[in-house]
Amino acid sequence: MNNQKGGVGKTMLAVHAAWFLAEAGARVLFVDLDPQGNASYSLANTRQVGPSSLLFFEAPPSLEDATGVTLFAGDRGLDRVDGALASAVLNYRTAFTALADRFDYAVLDTPPTWSGRNYAALMVASSLVSPIDLETYALQGVKQLWAQKATVEKAARAGRPIDFLGLLPSRFQSNSPRQRENLTSLLREQGARIMFPGQAVLTQRQGYAEALDLRQPVWSLKKTAAQDAGREIRGVLATIKSRLDALPA
Numbered sequence: 428m429n430n431q432k433g434g435v436g437k438t439m440l441a442v443h444a445a446w447f448l449a450e451a452g453a454r455v456l457f458v459d460l461d462p463q464g465n466a467s468y469s470l471a472n473t474r475q476v477g478p479s480s481l482l483f484f485e486a487p488p489s490l491e492d493a494t495g496v497t498l499f500a501g502d503r504g505l506d507r508v509d510g511a512l513a514s515a516v517l518n519y520r521t522a523f524t525a526l527a528d529r530f531d532y533a534v535l536d537t538p539p540t541w542s543g544r545n546y547a548a549l550m551v552a553s554s555l556v557s558p559i560d561l562e563t564y565a566l567q568g569v570k571q572l573w574a575q576k577a578t579v580e581k582a583a584r585a586g587r588p589i590d591f592l593g594l595l596p597s598r599f600q601s602n603s604p605r606q607r608e609n610l611t612s613l614l615r616e617q618g619a620r621i622m623f624p625g626q627a628v629l630t631q632r633q634g635y636a637e638a639l640d641l642r643q644p645v646w647s648l649k650k651t652a653a654q655d656a657g658r659e660i661r662g663v664l665a666t667i668k669s670r671l672d673a674l675p676a
Contacts, residue, residue, distance in 0.1 A: 436597035441536040447664040456530040460544040464501035480504030483515040487522040558597040561606040596628040
Protein backbone atom coordinates (compact mmCIF):
# COMPACT_ATOMS: atom_id res chain seq x y z
CA MET A 428 0.00 0.00 0.00
CA ASN A 429 1.60 3.25 -1.07
CA ASN A 430 0.57 6.87 -1.43
CA GLN A 431 2.68 9.87 -0.53
CA LYS A 432 -0.15 11.38 1.48
CA GLY A 433 -1.51 10.68 4.93
CA GLY A 434 -5.13 10.24 5.92
CA VAL A 435 -6.25 8.26 2.86
CA GLY A 436 -7.08 5.00 4.63
CA LYS A 437 -3.89 3.21 3.62
CA THR A 438 -3.16 1.61 6.99
CA MET A 439 -6.80 0.69 7.51
CA LEU A 440 -6.81 -1.14 4.19
CA ALA A 441 -3.44 -2.82 4.84
CA VAL A 442 -4.44 -4.13 8.26
CA HIS A 443 -7.78 -5.44 7.00
CA ALA A 444 -6.01 -7.09 4.06
CA ALA A 445 -3.81 -8.99 6.51
CA TRP A 446 -6.81 -10.10 8.58
CA PHE A 447 -8.74 -11.09 5.45
CA LEU A 448 -5.91 -13.21 4.03
CA ALA A 449 -5.24 -14.82 7.40
CA GLU A 450 -8.89 -15.79 7.76
CA ALA A 451 -8.53 -17.66 4.47
CA GLY A 452 -5.86 -19.81 6.14
CA ALA A 453 -2.85 -18.07 4.62
CA ARG A 454 0.56 -17.34 6.11
CA VAL A 455 0.71 -13.55 6.02
CA LEU A 456 3.80 -11.42 6.57
CA PHE A 457 3.03 -7.83 7.59
CA VAL A 458 5.82 -5.25 7.53
CA ASP A 459 4.99 -1.89 9.11
CA LEU A 460 7.42 0.60 7.58
CA ASP A 461 5.99 3.64 9.37
CA PRO A 462 7.83 4.60 12.60
CA GLN A 463 4.52 5.78 14.06
CA GLY A 464 3.45 2.13 14.16
CA ASN A 465 -0.30 2.64 13.73
CA ALA A 466 -0.69 -0.67 11.89
CA SER A 467 1.42 -2.38 14.55
CA TYR A 468 -0.95 -1.13 17.25
CA SER A 469 -3.94 -2.70 15.51
CA LEU A 470 -2.05 -5.95 14.88
CA ALA A 471 -0.64 -6.21 18.42
CA ASN A 472 -2.51 -9.47 19.02
CA THR A 473 -0.74 -11.25 16.14
CA ARG A 474 2.61 -13.05 16.14
CA GLN A 475 5.35 -10.44 16.55
CA VAL A 476 8.92 -11.29 15.61
CA GLY A 477 10.75 -8.01 16.00
CA PRO A 478 10.99 -4.41 14.76
CA SER A 479 10.85 -3.80 11.04
CA SER A 480 14.15 -1.87 11.20
CA LEU A 481 15.78 -5.26 11.82
CA LEU A 482 15.18 -6.09 8.15
CA PHE A 483 17.33 -3.13 7.12
CA PHE A 484 20.25 -3.56 9.49
CA GLU A 485 20.44 -7.16 10.72
CA ALA A 486 19.92 -10.73 9.55
CA PRO A 487 16.24 -11.75 9.63
CA PRO A 488 15.20 -14.15 12.37
CA SER A 489 14.71 -17.81 11.60
CA LEU A 490 10.95 -18.28 11.58
CA GLU A 491 8.82 -21.39 11.78
CA ASP A 492 5.88 -21.70 9.38
CA ALA A 493 2.61 -20.53 10.91
CA THR A 494 -0.76 -19.52 9.54
CA GLY A 495 -2.12 -16.13 10.51
CA VAL A 496 -0.33 -12.80 10.58
CA THR A 497 3.35 -12.41 11.45
CA LEU A 498 4.27 -8.81 12.24
CA PHE A 499 7.47 -6.83 11.89
CA ALA A 500 6.42 -3.77 13.87
CA GLY A 501 7.13 -0.15 13.01
CA ASP A 502 9.82 1.40 15.23
CA ARG A 503 11.99 4.48 15.50
CA GLY A 504 14.97 2.57 14.15
CA LEU A 505 13.42 3.08 10.71
CA ASP A 506 14.50 6.72 10.91
CA ARG A 507 18.08 5.52 10.31
CA VAL A 508 17.33 4.03 6.88
CA ASP A 509 17.86 7.15 4.78
CA GLY A 510 21.22 7.79 6.43
CA ALA A 511 22.55 4.43 5.21
CA LEU A 512 20.33 4.06 2.18
CA ALA A 513 22.34 1.87 -0.19
CA SER A 514 23.33 -0.78 2.34
CA ALA A 515 20.02 -0.65 4.21
CA VAL A 516 17.87 -1.18 1.11
CA LEU A 517 20.12 -3.98 -0.14
CA ASN A 518 19.92 -5.68 3.26
CA TYR A 519 16.13 -5.31 3.20
CA ARG A 520 15.88 -7.00 -0.17
CA THR A 521 18.14 -9.84 0.99
CA ALA A 522 16.17 -10.30 4.23
CA PHE A 523 12.85 -10.23 2.43
CA THR A 524 14.01 -12.84 -0.08
CA ALA A 525 15.17 -15.09 2.76
CA LEU A 526 11.70 -14.94 4.35
CA ALA A 527 9.70 -15.40 1.16
CA ASP A 528 9.21 -19.16 1.30
CA ARG A 529 7.74 -18.90 4.82
CA PHE A 530 4.71 -16.90 3.71
CA ASP A 531 1.92 -16.95 1.13
CA TYR A 532 1.39 -13.18 1.11
CA ALA A 533 3.20 -10.08 2.34
CA VAL A 534 1.45 -6.81 3.15
CA LEU A 535 3.73 -3.76 3.24
CA ASP A 536 2.37 -0.59 4.83
CA THR A 537 4.49 2.41 3.85
CA PRO A 538 4.88 5.88 5.42
CA PRO A 539 2.98 8.84 3.95
CA THR A 540 6.14 10.78 3.02
CA TRP A 541 8.63 9.54 0.44
CA SER A 542 11.72 7.83 1.87
CA GLY A 543 14.07 4.91 1.37
CA ARG A 544 11.50 2.71 3.08
CA ASN A 545 9.00 3.35 0.29
CA TYR A 546 11.70 2.57 -2.25
CA ALA A 547 12.58 -0.67 -0.43
CA ALA A 548 8.93 -1.73 -0.37
CA LEU A 549 8.55 -1.16 -4.10
CA MET A 550 11.78 -3.03 -4.74
CA VAL A 551 10.34 -6.28 -3.36
CA ALA A 552 6.63 -5.79 -4.12
CA SER A 553 4.82 -7.68 -6.83
CA SER A 554 1.72 -5.47 -6.66
CA LEU A 555 0.74 -1.97 -5.60
CA VAL A 556 -2.51 -0.46 -4.35
CA SER A 557 -2.78 3.33 -3.95
CA PRO A 558 -5.71 4.48 -1.81
CA ILE A 559 -6.66 8.11 -2.47
CA ASP A 560 -9.17 10.46 -0.96
CA LEU A 561 -11.59 12.55 -2.96
CA GLU A 562 -10.86 16.06 -1.80
CA THR A 563 -9.89 18.43 -4.60
CA TYR A 564 -6.34 19.10 -3.36
CA ALA A 565 -5.70 15.36 -3.12
CA LEU A 566 -6.84 14.73 -6.68
CA GLN A 567 -4.42 17.37 -7.91
CA GLY A 568 -1.62 15.07 -6.78
CA VAL A 569 -2.85 11.97 -8.61
CA LYS A 570 -0.89 12.71 -11.79
CA GLN A 571 2.24 13.33 -9.72
CA LEU A 572 1.65 10.04 -7.88
CA TRP A 573 1.33 8.18 -11.17
CA ALA A 574 4.49 9.73 -12.63
CA GLN A 575 6.48 9.01 -9.49
CA LYS A 576 5.20 5.45 -9.32
CA ALA A 577 6.31 4.72 -12.88
CA THR A 578 9.77 6.15 -12.24
CA VAL A 579 10.28 4.25 -9.01
CA GLU A 580 8.97 1.00 -10.50
CA LYS A 581 11.60 1.15 -13.22
CA ALA A 582 14.40 1.91 -10.79
CA ALA A 583 13.31 -0.58 -8.16
CA ARG A 584 12.58 -3.52 -10.44
CA ALA A 585 15.11 -2.90 -13.21
CA GLY A 586 12.40 -2.45 -15.77
CA ARG A 587 10.12 -5.26 -14.56
CA PRO A 588 6.83 -3.49 -13.86
CA ILE A 589 4.96 -3.94 -10.61
CA ASP A 590 1.37 -5.03 -11.14
CA PHE A 591 -0.46 -1.79 -10.39
CA LEU A 592 -3.81 -2.91 -9.00
CA GLY A 593 -5.12 0.63 -9.16
CA LEU A 594 -6.07 3.83 -7.45
CA LEU A 595 -8.70 3.06 -4.80
CA PRO A 596 -11.03 5.94 -3.87
CA SER A 597 -11.22 5.85 -0.09
CA ARG A 598 -12.93 7.67 2.77
CA PHE A 599 -15.70 8.64 0.34
CA GLN A 600 -18.37 10.88 1.86
CA SER A 601 -21.51 9.93 -0.05
CA ASN A 602 -23.43 12.98 1.22
CA SER A 603 -20.85 15.40 -0.19
CA PRO A 604 -21.77 16.83 -3.61
CA ARG A 605 -18.14 17.93 -4.02
CA GLN A 606 -16.80 14.44 -3.44
CA ARG A 607 -19.40 12.90 -5.76
CA GLU A 608 -18.34 15.36 -8.45
CA ASN A 609 -14.67 14.64 -7.80
CA LEU A 610 -15.32 10.91 -8.06
CA THR A 611 -17.02 11.40 -11.42
CA SER A 612 -14.07 13.49 -12.63
CA LEU A 613 -11.58 10.94 -11.36
CA LEU A 614 -13.31 8.10 -13.15
CA ARG A 615 -13.42 10.14 -16.36
CA GLU A 616 -9.77 11.26 -16.24
CA GLN A 617 -8.09 8.23 -14.63
CA GLY A 618 -10.55 5.47 -15.48
CA ALA A 619 -7.94 2.96 -16.65
CA ARG A 620 -6.00 3.40 -13.41
CA ILE A 621 -8.93 2.96 -11.03
CA MET A 622 -9.04 -0.35 -9.23
CA PHE A 623 -12.62 -1.08 -10.23
CA PRO A 624 -14.28 -0.26 -13.56
CA GLY A 625 -17.42 1.03 -11.84
CA GLN A 626 -17.83 3.39 -8.91
CA ALA A 627 -16.72 0.98 -6.16
CA VAL A 628 -15.15 2.92 -3.30
CA LEU A 629 -14.41 2.62 0.40
CA THR A 630 -16.88 4.87 2.16
CA GLN A 631 -16.03 6.99 5.19
CA ARG A 632 -17.46 4.92 8.05
CA GLN A 633 -16.95 5.14 11.79
CA GLY A 634 -16.79 1.35 11.98
CA TYR A 635 -13.34 1.28 10.39
CA ALA A 636 -11.78 3.49 13.06
CA GLU A 637 -13.53 1.52 15.80
CA ALA A 638 -12.25 -1.77 14.38
CA LEU A 639 -8.65 -0.57 14.30
CA ASP A 640 -8.95 0.67 17.88
CA LEU A 641 -10.42 -2.66 19.02
CA ARG A 642 -7.78 -4.60 17.07
CA GLN A 643 -10.27 -6.70 15.12
CA PRO A 644 -11.75 -6.71 11.61
CA VAL A 645 -14.69 -4.41 11.03
CA TRP A 646 -16.79 -7.37 9.85
CA SER A 647 -16.48 -8.96 13.30
CA LEU A 648 -18.25 -6.03 14.99
CA LYS A 649 -21.95 -6.41 15.70
CA LYS A 650 -23.22 -2.96 14.80
CA THR A 651 -25.25 -2.71 11.60
CA ALA A 652 -23.05 0.08 10.25
CA ALA A 653 -19.94 -2.02 10.89
CA GLN A 654 -21.50 -4.97 9.09
CA ASP A 655 -22.19 -2.70 6.10
CA ALA A 656 -18.54 -1.62 6.18
CA GLY A 657 -17.48 -5.25 6.44
CA ARG A 658 -19.36 -6.24 3.30
CA GLU A 659 -17.91 -3.25 1.47
CA ILE A 660 -14.26 -3.86 2.35
CA ARG A 661 -14.45 -7.65 2.00
CA GLY A 662 -15.58 -7.12 -1.60
CA VAL A 663 -12.54 -4.92 -2.23
CA LEU A 664 -10.20 -7.37 -0.53
CA ALA A 665 -11.60 -10.34 -2.43
CA THR A 666 -10.77 -8.52 -5.66
CA ILE A 667 -7.25 -7.77 -4.46
CA LYS A 668 -6.73 -11.42 -3.47
CA SER A 669 -7.98 -12.71 -6.82
CA ARG A 670 -5.61 -10.35 -8.64
CA LEU A 671 -2.68 -11.47 -6.47
CA ASP A 672 -3.50 -15.14 -6.98
CA ALA A 673 -3.54 -14.63 -10.74
CA LEU A 674 0.03 -13.34 -10.83
CA PRO A 675 2.68 -15.68 -12.21
CA ALA A 676 4.79 -17.39 -9.54
